Amino acid sequence: MKDSNFIIELSNLSKNFGDKVVLDDVSLYIKKGEFVTILGPSGCGKTTLLRILAGFGNASEGEIRIAGEDITDVPPHKRPVNTVFQRYALFPHLNVYDNVAFGLKLKKVSSDEIDSRVRKVLKMVGMTDYEWRDVNSLSGGQQQRVAIARAIINRPQVLLLDEPLAALDLKMRKDMQMELKEMHKSLGITFVYVTHDQEEALTLSDTIVVMNEGKVQQIGTPTDIYNEPANSFVADFIGESNILNGTMICDKKVRFMGKEFECVDVGFGEDVPVDVVIRPEDVYIMPHSDAGMFDGIVQSCIFKGVHYEMTVLTSDGYEIMIQDYNAFEVGQEVSMIVKPSDIHVMVKERVCNTFEGKMIDSTHVKFLDTTFACAECGYEGGESVKVEIDFDKVELMDNKEDGSLVGDVRFILYKGDHYHLTVRTEDGDNVYVDTHDVWDDRDIVGIKINAEHIKISKSAHDEMAQ
16 A cells, blocks of 8 residues: 555554554554554553564564655664654753754754744743753653653654643643644644544544554544444444444344344344444433333433433343433433434454364364363364353353353453453463453453363365365
């Protein structure tokens, strides 16, 4: 993909630390003057990606181009980028003026030009009259402005910002978001911004890149990402969501919560498992009425400043989150309506756990580097097979010794009447679990799979070979 309008082209970047894959075939193309935010939870690979772009780390595979030039192996100081770090990295022994002027002095720029450019960028970041102040005497927000001034004085084509507002308090962070947005507009250069804060990404960005587990999950405008999430991870990570298991009956008709609803989605096929997303603000709630599409009882009601956030337990046993300007009392019977255009249907990423395995003998199979007993399946020792286990047939044990293998909980998704968990094994494989039990992120658990719940069929590789 080549286009003169792209100032940054990251093609098929991968990064491994030993056996751990931190970036997995990431490609990203950024336009000149764009404000792009790389968003994701801790450990998703976003900072590693930024460091590789800055030149502070090397990719295991892939290519980086800026303004059409291959800079994959170019050292940091020769790249047309500057980086603003979370902790600012200011020189404590230098005052504001000398911190900002440092890069120009290294380049042997004349003192008159240095003075002119320093005063110009300090004005741009609102730090005029602070030239001779000790940086340690400045507030966090002021230090942040100095760090940005020091970065932009070198007139980079690209400004990289690694969670630059994370150390600020909430009010200062909000103020700095607006200032960054104005700076971006006045400078006209490309900003690449890393954060785990969804609201920050929605506020600042032209384009958001959502990452998880080293992979790009979705790229789009803030509106697209919020209203049309690509999968359940994005829907859950960006804002609040009701995410439910559903079945696409046919075009424009979907079943979830035991009922059929009209929707606007097409092209999924018939009787296909899907995920359904409904944003809390898109559920219309009213006193119990025959006009409602489904009914329930209010379980909680919390005032959030602008709106009330309520949890309603439906008559079919599903918990729905609702945000509304009107409060409904706990215990009150209510009815709810959802418009077809507010029901978002997504392709379900997986319908069961699927692994490649090898038969040990006719009643034992090895997968996830562990041997499990299985029911007689007609396959002999040494044969490659496909192993499938339904999500709700995997048991998690408090005592890790009670499981056949050990893992830790990495992602928790509430699906209205149960939790869908991602559990990472010690060898780095994912096992997906549906459960009614409450687990916390990073809980260490034993994973137990009974023989009767292991379904074995011909390996996909064998089928292709035939």
